[in-house]
Amino acid sequence: MSAQIIDGKQISATRRAAIKDEVAAFTAEFGRKPGLATILIGEDAGSQVYVANKHKACEEAGMESFGFALSANVPSEEVEALIDRLNADDAVDGILCQLPVPKPLDGDALSQRVSADKDVDGLTEASAGRLALAAPGLRPCTPRGVMVMLDELGVDLTGKRAVVVGRSNLFGKPMAQMLLQANATVTIAHSRTADLPAVCREAEILIVAVGQPELVKGDWVAPGAVVIDVGMNRTDKLVGDVAFDEAKEVASAITPVPGGVGPMTIAMLLANTLDAARASEARRAG
Ligand code: NAP
Numbered sequence: 001m002s003a004q005i006i007d008g009k010q011i012s013a014t015r016r017a018a019i020k021d022e023v024a025a026f027t028a029e030f031g032r033k034p035g036l037a038t039i040l041i042g043e044d045a046g047s048q049v050y051v052a053n054k055h056k057a058c059e060e061a062g063m064e065s066f067g068f069a070l071s072a073n074v075p076s077e078e079v080e081a082l083i084d085r086l087n088a089d090d091a092v093d094g095i096l097c098q099l100p101v102p103k104p105l106d107g108d109a110l111s112q113r114v115s116a117d118k119d120v121d122g123l124t125e126a127s128a129g130r131l132a133l134a135a136p137g138l139r140p141c142t143p144r145g146v147m148v149m150l151d152e153l154g155v156d157l158t159g160k161r162a163v164v165v166g167r168s169n170l171f172g173k174p175m176a177q178m179l180l181q182a183n184a185t186v187t188i189a190h191s192r193t194a195d196l197p198a199v200c201r202e203a204e205i206l207i208v209a210v211g212q213p214e215l216v217k218g219d220w221v222a223p224g225a226v227v228i229d230v231g232m233n234r235t236d237k238l239v240g241d242v243a244f245d246e247a248k249e250v251a252s253a254i255t256p257v258p259g260g261v262g263p264m265t266i267a268m269l270l271a272n273t274l275d276a277a278r279a280s281e282a283r284r285a286g
Pocket of ligand 1: 142169170171172189190191192196209212215231233261262263265
């Protein structure tokens with residue numbers, strides 16, 4: 001039997017429409033729009049497109065966005081001073097420094113300078129610590145998007161066996177933490193995992209983020225498993241980390257690439273910006 005195809009475009013669109021309504025309510029209540037500041041350094045064409053899409057998404061959601069485009073040879077101190085200024089600016093709820101940044105700038109160090117309260121990428125040490133301790137905080141966008149997808153599917157994670165393939169700080173580790181907090185029993189696999197196919201076959205929820213085209217074969221998937229493919233690999237076309245045509249014959253539900261997890265990330269950036277704005281107003285009130 002062929003799996004249900006999880007429509008990330010549809011889920012993202014529905015979320016973005018709901019966020020737009022919530023932004024309107026926030027704006028009416030507090031007399032200002034939630035605001036996202038982006039820092040783009042240099043001329044990288046891909047980064048320019050990503051940042052332009054984030055501004056467009058903000059506009060569509062009724063949010064304010066503030067763009068700072070700096071030249072590739074900007075001194076690090078100048079970027080640090082800008083981040084400090086944005087950290088202190090009450091009109092700015094979220095800050096993101098588009099990566100990668102040109103050398104010799106240190107993109108990770110610059111990103112770490114963003115206040116945890118405005119860290120809408122959810123990738124600072126402070127945000128990772130809050131997630132690990134299950135404390136309130138901003139969560140990384142892509143794993144947050146996967147949790148929304150699982151929720152939309154009606155998956156109750158309590159007691160379920162979840163396997164996350166990939167242990168990056170960007171995705172794998174925060175994904176595993178979120179599944180754990182939702183009471184799944186979680187295994188994290190990586191390039192040194194022994195017998196990866198057998199580990200994958202244990203999964204009722206299999207989430208793959210490795211960056212290897214079609215690594216996970218159909219016979220690595222347990223019958224009836226939910227398969228979430230985070231991978232985005234450009235071969236002659238865009239393919240995921242899962243051999244989709246094989247896996248969909250075994251899984252109960254599966255995300256396609258493109259049109260699966262990808263569209264969720266920007267929706268969750270908007271959700272994080274709105275959450276940060278609400279938290280900022282709550283701190284101001286009391
Ligand atoms: P990453 O930082 O390169 O990490 C890849 C992880 O996969 C590492 O933990 C690595 O293990 C593991 N791995 C690599 N080859 C493996 C193999 N043959 N068997 C088992 N594990 C293997 O990548 P990432 O940033 O997490 O991204 C992963 C993929 O997701 C990429 O295709 C990326 O484009 C995509 N992605 C998409 C979105 C989105 O849709 N918005 C967001 C984030 C990422 P080791 O730690 O042992 O090296």
